[in-house]
Amino acid sequence: MAGEPDVEEVEASPSTREKILDTAESLYARFGFAGVGMRAVAESVGVSKSALFHHFPSKRELWAAVHERCFLEFDARLEAADAHARDAHERLRGFVESAIDALVENPARAPLLLRSLFEVDNEEPADQAARAVLQRVLARVAAGLEQGMASGELRRAPVQHTVQTLIGMTVFHFATGEFGEELFGAPLYSAAEIRARKDHVIDFIERALRASND
Amino acid sequence: MAGEPDVEEVEASPSTREKILDTAESLYARFGFAGVGMRAVAESVGVSKSALFHHFPSKRELWAAVHERCFLEFDARLEAADAHARDAHERLRGFVESAIDALVENPARAPLLLRSLFEVDNEEPADQAARAVLQRVLARVAAGLEQGMASGELRRAPVQHTVQTLIGMTVFHFATGEFGEELFGAPLYSAAEIRARKDHVIDFIERALRASND
DNA sequence: CTCCCGTCCGACCGGTCGGTCGGTCCGAAA
DNA sequence: TTTCGGACCGACCGACCGGTCGGACGGGAG
Numbered sequence: 001m002a003g004e005p006d007v008e009e010v011e012a013s014p015s016t017r018e019k020i021l022d023t024a025e026s027l028y029a030r031f032g033f034a035g036v037g038m039r040a041v042a043e044s045v046g047v048s049k050s051a052l053f054h055h056f057p058s059k060r061e062l063w064a065a066v067h068e069r070c071f072l073e074f075d076a077r078l079e080a081a082d083a084h085a086r087d088a089h090e091r092l093r094g095f096v097e098s099a100i101d102a103l104v105e106n107p108a109r110a111p112l113l114l115r116s117l118f119e120v121d122n123e124e125p126a127d128q129a130a131r132a133v134l135q136r137v138l139a140r141v142a143a144g145l146e147q148g149m150a151s152g153e154l155r156r157a158p159v160q161h162t163v164q165t166l167i168g169m170t171v172f173h174f175a176t177g178e179f180g181e182e183l184f185g186a187p188l189y190s191a192a193e194i195r196a197r198k199d200h201v202i203d204f205i206e207r208a209l210r211a212s213n214d
Numbered sequence: 215m216a217g218e219p220d221v222e223e224v225e226a227s228p229s230t231r232e233k234i235l236d237t238a239e240s241l242y243a244r245f246g247f248a249g250v251g252m253r254a255v256a257e258s259v260g261v262s263k264s265a266l267f268h269h270f271p272s273k274r275e276l277w278a279a280v281h282e283r284c285f286l287e288f289d290a291r292l293e294a295a296d297a298h299a300r301d302a303h304e305r306l307r308g309f310v311e312s313a314i315d316a317l318v319e320n321p322a323r324a325p326l327l328l329r330s331l332f333e334v335d336n337e338e339p340a341d342q343a344a345r346a347v348l349q350r351v352l353a354r355v356a357a358g359l360e361q362g363m364a365s366g367e368l369r370r371a372p373v374q375h376t377v378q379t380l381i382g383m384t385v386f387h388f389a390t391g392e393f394g395e396e397l398f399g400a401p402l403y404s405a406a407e408i409r410a411r412k413d414h415v416i417d418f419i420e421r422a423l424r425a426s427n428d
Numbered sequence: 429c430t431c432c433c434g435t436c437c438g439a440c441c442g443g444t445c446g447g448t449c450g451g452t453c454c455g456a457a458a
Numbered sequence: 459t460t461t462c463g464g465a466c467c468g469a470c471c472g473a474c475c476g477g478t479c480g481g482a483c484g485g486g487a488g
Contacts, residue, residue: 016465032333034249037445048467050448055465059446111332117390118325119246138397160398161414164390168382176331176378183352184374200375208421230435251475262437264478269435273476 017055019045025066029108033063033119060126067116068130070109075137077102082140088148089206095141096170096201103174104194110174138163154209162209169201231269233259239280243322246333247277274340281330282344284323289351291316296354302362303420309355310384310415317388318408324388352377368423376423383415 023045027036038059042049056062077098085091103110116134120127142163148154173180173188174197180188187193237259241250252273256263270276295308317324330348356377362368387394387402388411394402401407 030332032246032248034246035333038447039444047465049446050468051466053447114328114332114386114389117393118244118328119249120393157417158410158414161387161411162418163397164387164394165383165414165418168384168386169379170382172328172382172386173375173378175328179331180378183377196372197375200372200379203371204376204379204422208418252477253474261435263476264438265436267477 016045016047016051020047020052020055020062021066021069024062025070025106025112026108028063028066028115029111032115033059038062058126060124064124064126064130067112067127068133070112071116071130071133071137073109074099074102075133075140078137078140082144085144088144088151088153091144091148092154092205092209093202095144095166096205097198099170100174100194100198100201103170104189107174107177107189110171111177113171114175138167141166148209152211155211157209166201166205169204173197230259230261230265234261234266234269234276235280235283238276239284239320239326240322242277242280242329243325246329247273252276272340274338278338278340278344281326281341282347284326285344285347285351287323288313288316289347289354292351292354296358299358302358302365302367305358305362306368306419306423307416309358309380310419311412313384314388314408314412314415317384318403321388321391321403324385325391327385328389352381355380362423366425369425371423380415380419383418387411 020041024036024041027041027044038049038052041062042052045052052062056065078095081094081098082091085094103113116130142159145154145157145159145162149156149159176183177188184193234255238250238255241255241258252263252266255276256266259266266276270279291312292309295312296305299305299308317327330344356373359368359373359376363370363373390397390402398407
């Protein structure tokens with residue numbers, strides 16, 4: 001078996017496969033890998049379980065495909081923000097705005113992203129394509145910070161720690177779901193709350209990262 | 215409330231019950247509620263599955279007991295930090311230091327805490343005692359921030375958003391596990407990395423929250 | 429000694445898990 | 459008209475799930 005199994009690129013009838021991914025995304029976000037059976041996905045999509053195994057060779061591959069699609073969306077958004085930015089502060093703001101845009105566009109994404117970080121049977125080959133995309137996203141953010149610090153626009157700070165902080169501030173907040181809503185007393189995903197979170201994050205990091213002689 | 219079912223306070227032989235909680239804690243942290251069977255817990259502890267059901271009436275109650283114990287530990291730590299603090303900045307630093315101390319003392323706690331936020335079949339009565347403890351922890355942090363802002367020691371900022379940010383900066387970082395380690399190229403839970411994270415978080419939030427005329 | 433109660437065990441229950449298999453249907457190619 | 463392959467289905471498999479049950483063991487009280 002020399003050839004890679006290239007499971008992803010069959011380009012089947014877009015409708016069913018995409019519906020499966022959408023459904024599985026929200027179910028996995030809520031209940032995790034082990035918490036969602038193929039029967040539940042199939043029933044929720046409205047097809048038979050066999051149809052799922054026709055489109056995805058195993059449960060693990062479905063999980064991986066859901067994650068990869070999600071990460072690719074982030075990558076595209078951040079790449080666009082990166083390209084349009086004309087200085088480090090604008091780039092930082094663009095990262096936050098577009099990352100949060102990507103998160104709120106589909107409420108499953110924040111919990112899904114969090115799960116991907118610790119709900120992983122490592123060395124699982126199926127997950128590694130998605131892993132690589134996620135690495136690329138993080139590397140892009142790190143590079144943006146690095147560049148801003150090198151040019152003096154941003155204060156010198158440990159880049160990796162700052163990346164972790166940025167993810168924590170954005171993803172974590174929108175992953176808290178019902179718990180966060182009862183903490184705030186307002187729906188996390190309303191337009192007003194989204195704007196408030198963006199403003200808070202941008203304000204917070206600009207204060208924390210602005211050059212001392214600003 | 216007349217007769218609470220008081221499942222927790224049977225005060226059985228501390229050894230087995232505590233070993234069950236320890237084992238379940240690390241397993242739940244890695245694989246989530248649905249990902250850990252009672253057989254797996256029993257085998258890992260070294261007792262029979264029936265012994266588990268002798269100490270905990272159901273899987274859900276075991277899950278809840280693990281979480282409640284974890285949150286109580288946080289509550290105790292933060293309460294101590296709160297009591298010893300003499301001004302708002304010291305209180306903030308104390309919160310961060312002791313929260314991270316609690317996180318790193320047992321690597322299962324960060325992922326466990328994250329899971330508790332979105333891996334919840336809401337209205338599950340078994341979880342509500344643990345929920346209440348977690349609410350208390352968050353309320354304590356919020357009160358500390360509020361007080362510092364009222365006294366002018368801290369800049370006025372949205373309290374709930376700041377709480378979310380603090381949790382994100384601390385818990386999220388230590389929940390990234392193996393993924394974070396390959397991002398940093400160093401073990402997350404080494405003494406040096408723990409110190410670095412604490413310093414980063416404290417530096418970050420003090421810059422972001424210090425009063426403008428500081 | 430007997431009795432009892434907390435601790436723990438092996439065997440078992442109905443149900444669900446991921447995954448397989450044989451087969452049907454249907455539109456495009458020949 | 460026949461053929462063929464992708465999309466999809468119902469039935470089924472062995473393994474495993476959470477939970478129950480009757481009983482074994484042991485130490486302290488009477």
